[in-house]
Amino acid sequence: MQEIILFGTYTRKTSNGIYQAVLDTEAKAVSTPELFLNIQNPTYLQLNSKKTLVTVASQDSLGGVASYNYSNKNFFNDVFTEGANPCYVSIDEPRGLVYSANYHKGQIDVFKLNVDQTLTLTDSFKNTGNGPLPEQDSAHMHYANLTSDGRLVAVDLGSDQLHVFNVSDNGKLSNVSVFKLPAGFGPRHLVFSPNKKNVYLVGELSSNVATLNYDESTGSFNLVDIIKTIPTSWTEHNGAAAIRISNDGKFVYVSNRGHNSLAVFAVQADNTLELVQLISTEGDFPRDFALDKSEKFVVVANQNTDNATLYSRNELNGQLSLLQKDISVPEGVCVNFI
Numbered sequence: 237m238q239e240i241i242l243f244g245t246y247t248r249k250t251s252n253g254i255y256q257a258v259l260d261t262e263a264k265a266v267s268t269p270e271l272f273l274n275i276q277n278p279t280y281l282q283l284n285s286k287k288t289l290v291t292v293a294s295q296d297s298l299g300g301v302a303s304y305n306y307s308n309k310n311f312f313n314d315v316f317t318e319g320a321n322p323c324y325v326s327i328d329e330p331r332g333l334v335y336s337a338n339y340h341k342g343q344i345d346v347f348k349l350n351v352d353q354t355l356t357l358t359d360s361f362k363n364t365g366n367g368p369l370p371e372q373d374s375a376h377m378h379y380a381n382l383t384s385d386g387r388l389v390a391v392d393l394g395s396d397q398l399h400v401f402n403v404s405d406n407g408k409l410s411n412v413s414v415f416k417l418p419a420g421f422g423p424r425h426l427v428f429s430p431n432k433k434n435v436y437l438v439g440e441l442s443s444n445v446a447t448l449n450y451d452e453s454t455g456s457f458n459l460v461d462i463i464k465t466i467p468t469s470w471t472e473h474n475g476a477a478a479i480r481i482s483n484d485g486k487f488v489y490v491s492n493r494g495h496n497s498l499a500v501f502a503v504q505a506d507n508t509l510e511l512v513q514l515i516s517t518e519g520d521f522p523r524d525f526a527l528d529k530s531e532k533f534v535v536v537a538n539q540n541t542d543n544a545t546l547y548s549r550n551e552l553n554g555q556l557s558l559l560q561k562d563i564s565v566p567e568g569v570c571v572n573f574i
Contacts, residue, residue: 237261239528243269243537243544244278244291244570250542251566254278254291259528259535259546259573266535266546266563273309275302279569282327288312288353290334294321301325301336301347303355306574313354315347324425326381328388333358333407335380335388342375344390344399346407358407365395368419369441372396378440379425384432385452387412391423393440398423400455412455417446418462425478430485434507438465438479438490445479445490445501447508461508465490465499478524482531487554491522491536498525498536498547500554512554518545518561526571533559537568544568 239259245251256272259265273289277299281291287306293299293314299321302314320340327334327349334347334355346359363375376394383389388401388409398415417423422441428450429435435448435457447460465476474494481488488501488509500513519538527534527549534547534556544563547556 237530240574241266241269241535242272242281242570242572242574243565243568244281244572245565246279246539246567246569247276249567254281255565255568257563259533261528261530261533264533264546264548264559266544266560269544269563269565273304277321279321280323280325281570281572282325283572283574284327284329284349286353288349290325290327290349290355292322292325292336299338301334301355303349303353305353312352315355315357324379328382328403330386331403331405331407333403337377337380337390339376339378339393342377342392342394344377344380344388344409346403346409348407359409361390361399361401361409363390363392363395363397363399365392365397367394367396367422369422371422371441372420378423383452383455384428384450385455387455389426391426391437393422393424396421396423398426398437398457400457402455413457415457417459421446424476427479427481427488429481429503429507430483431507436479436481436488436509438476440475440477443474443476443492445476445488445509463501463509463511466492466495466497467514470495477522480525480527482527482554489525489527489534491517491525493521493523496520496522496538498522498534498556500556502554513556515547515556515558518558519543523569524571526573528573535571537565537571539567539569542566542568544571
């Protein structure tokens with residue numbers, strides 16, 4: 237089987253935009269990525285069921301989101317404002333909405349994905365607050381995506397907060413709850429378990445993963461447990477980054493930038509996590525990774541060493557085995573199987 241992979245990148249040095257490669261599941265190898273779309277700083281991207289590609293983008297001093305037809309690369313439109321571009325984008329198919337999280341502005345934006353697949357801004361939420369660490373000088377929104385019951389949860393690394401919103405069909409936000417994490421946790425991204433009750437939240441600044449419970453009746457979280465993503469003996473800098481969960485809800489994966497590893501966790505009977513493997517990413521600064529559709533393979537992008545790495549995945553114990561390294565991806569920061 238041939239599976240297409242899109243790589244989002246920074247374009248600060250040698251990259252020119254979004255790159256595309258193919259995973260051959262029979263040969264267990266990834267092809268050399270080729271430039272797919274010339275665009276500035278497409279650091280995060282998503283596709284909907286209509287093959288509309290929504291991506292973070294920038295243009296000189298402007299930043300925002302843009303939409304394209306994946307099939308023919310036709311440009312639909314972009315919505316740019318002065319300042320840094322967002323760091324995360326997600327698609328809400330039932331409502332026809334797009335959400336972006338802007339780290340530098342501490343802001344969440346909501347866009348309507350119109351019938352013609354253009355984007356129109358419908359609402360924004362700008363947070364305030366800070367935390368005890370130097371990286372927490374102000375609000376830093378890092379993630380905005382749907383909860384298990386169709387609300388929106390936004391993650392603020394700067395103030396150690398999770399914000400939950402109701403979302404109207406026309407893209408307006410109304411606050412439901414705010415959850416405060418331990419000071420300095422530095423939350424970045426989260427995943428919901430298939431049981432819709434348990435949530436696993438990665439802390440970039442603390443190199444921790446928190447197990448949370450989510451109450452759909454109130455739209456609120458509570459903390460259950462916290463576990464490290466790196467060995468306790470590691471004393472150099474590390475920033476935990478991406479987090480994924482297998483479709484069966486049995487395994488959680490986290491990338492470590494600094495320790496340069498993927499951490500594999502097994503979900504226990506009480507839904508807390510146990511670390512079962514740390515495997516090298518064969519490069520420096522693994523910002524993002526993804527499981528393929530069969531969940532038999534994992535691809536990780538190493539930003540600083542301009543390479544991606546392919547692993548096979550054991551579906552019984554969740555652990556990874558190296559298949560291929562030195563896949564050339566310039567400044568890779570996002571991995572998306574389509």
